[in-house]
Amino acid sequence: MNMHTLVNVNDLSEFFKVFSDETRLRILDTLIDKEKCVSEIAEEVGMSSSCVSHQLKNLRSLNLVKTTKNGQNVMYSISDEHIKIILEYGIEHIKEK
Numbered sequence: 001m002n003m004h005t006l007v008n009v010n011d012l013s014e015f016f017k018v019f020s021d022e023t024r025l026r027i028l029d030t031l032i033d034k035e036k037c038v039s040e041i042a043e044e045v046g047m048s049s050s051c052v053s054h055q056l057k058n059l060r061s062l063n064l065v066k067t068t069k070n071g072q073n074v075m076y077s078i079s080d081e082h083i084k085i086i087l088e089y090g091i092e093h094i095k096e097k
Contacts, residue, residue: 018062019090023047024055031065032084035077 018024026045030036036044042052056076059065066079078084 015062018059018064019086023051024059025087027052027055027059028064028078028083028087031076031078032087035068035075037070037073037075041076 023045027041030041030044038049038053038056041056042049045052056065060067060076063079064083065076068075068077
């Protein structure tokens with residue numbers, strides 16, 4: 001069975017495009033071990049909160065991050081283990097060079 005019979009190839013392409021952007025990768029990396037609010041993420045990646053919020057909106061629309069409310073704060077985290085595994089495999093692959 002070919003890949004295109006299982007999933008929409010365009011959706012898969014959009015999914016992998018996320019991993020080609022350094023900013024989004026840095027944001028995902030900060031969320032691997034702990035959920036964080038926008039200001040914490042912005043501080044860690046050295047970007048403005050508005051820029052981080054924009055990227056988080058994109059990541060959320062692709063179901064790569066999820067949100068929870070903690071009082072008035074919105075907390076972001078990796079949506080599931082699949083995303084962590086993809087990132088970890090990518091890092092492992094690069095280290096093999």
